Amino acid sequence: MSGTPDGLIPSQAVPQFLALVEELSVGEPVPCRRKPPELWWRAKHEEAKGLCRQCRAREACLDYALAADERFGIWGGRAPNERRGTA
DSSP, rough: OOOOOOOOOOGGGGGHHHHHHHHHHSOOOOHHSOOGGGTSSSSSHHHHHHHHTTOOOHHHHHHHHHHTOOOSSTTTBBHHHHHHHOO
């Protein structure tokens, strides 16, 4: 993962996206890279949120999700309704 996928990342979120990419490229893979992606997108999020709490990239992930206005999935250990409360 390097650079930004043209047109996929909102311009206001590019700095946060790049910080997240940098955080994800260091050390062992983070939980969302080791587990099935569906875990972060299904209706029951408690397992995903628990894994996120242990993740070194949690803050960068949440920062990106807030900047990009991600409306689905678990990002930085928070569900969409929880992220809206933090913005």
